[in-house]
Amino acid sequence: MAKEADVPAQQDGEPKREPAVATPTRVSLRTHEKGLVAFFNTKLGILVLSTMIIPAIAGLYAHMQQRATQRTAENQQIIKLMAEFDWRMAEIERFRNKIPNGADPVKYQSGAYIWRAIIGDTAYIPTLPEFRGVHLGGIVGQLRALGFEDGSDNALKAVKEMESGNEVVRLPSQPPQYDHTYDVRQLDAQLSILKRFRSHIAPRTDFWSLLF
Numbered sequence: 096m097a098k099e100a101d102v103p104a105q106q107d108g109e110p111k112r113e114p115a116v117a118t119p120t121r122v123s124l125r126t127h128e129k130g131l132v133a134f135f136n137t138k139l140g141i142l143v144l145s146t147m148i149i150p151a152i153a154g155l156y157a158h159m160q161q162r163a164t165q166r167t168a169e170n171q172q173i174i175k176l177m178a179e180f181d182w183r184m185a186e187i188e189r190f191r192n193k194i195p196n197g198a199d200p201v202k203y204q205s206g207a208y209i210w211r212a213i214i215g216d217t218a219y220i221p222t223l224p225e226f227r228g229v230h231l232g233g234i235v236g237q238l239r240a241l242g243f244e245d246g247s248d249n250a251l252k253a254v255k256e257m258e259s260g261n262e263v264v265r266l267p268s269q270p271p272q273y274d275h276t277y278d279v280r281q282l283d284a285q286l287s288i289l290k291r292f293r294s295h296i297a298p299r300t301d302f303w304s305l306l307f
Contacts, residue, residue, distance in 0.1 A: 169241055170298040176241075177296055179222045180234050184289065186212040186219075187257075191286070194279050206276035213258050230254075235292070243296050250292035253285040260285070 190205040190212075197205065211219040215229045226234070232254045239247040260277050 166299055173238070173241055173296065173298050175223060175225075176234055176238050177293075179226045179229075180231075180238070180293060180296075182222045183212045183231055183234070184286070184293070187282075188286065191277070191279060191282055194276060202276040209277060209282075210258070213254065231257075238296060243292075245295045246288070246292035249288050253288040257282065257285050 187209050190208040193205040194202050210216070213231045215221070215226070215231065215233070217228070221227050221229070232251055235247060235250045235254060239251075257277075260281060
């Protein structure tokens with residue numbers, strides 16, 4: 096007669112051991128798995144795999160590879176536009192800080208430099224040759240075309256106001272042949288709008304950008 100396997104005795108105070116029982120969920124999952132395996136082993140299942148599922152997976156993979164290449168190119172352009180945008184903002188703010196306490200010649204000279212950075216004047220030196228002669232509104236427009244629409248309407252409006260803002264403020268002692276200057280309070284408000292727009296911009300690295 097076969098000897099039963101020794102089972103360790105339950106010690107006093109130990110919780111009662113319950114035999115492992117397959118839950119309905121596990122049973123259901125195993126049943127579905129077996130059903131799928133059985134289906135794909137049939138002629139109809141093989142037909143579905145070869146004509147629908149495998150081509151769909153291959154098509155998705157090819158699309159994601161294409162989007163990855165496109166995204167890399169877009170990110171390179173985004174990085175260049177971000178650098179140029181930041182460069183112009185730094186240029187504008189540098190000369191803005193000279194206006195409040197500067198002598199009259201400094202005020203309107205600073206206004207001229209600000210205006211040049213906004214319109215992409217020939218006297219302005221950009222970060223790259225491709226941005227020579229490009230308006231700041233064109234930089235905003237290119238970023239908008241790349242999908243950064245949040246705040247772009249206000250940013251374009253602010254740039255247009257900045258372009259003509261120096262026509263409003265004229266110093267009493269300013270000779271007629273010299274450029275005008277800027278109202279720093281108004282300029283600060285416009286710069287804040289541009290900074291809010293800039294805060295939404297960054298190269299894309301998320302998974303969903305590979306699909307859409």
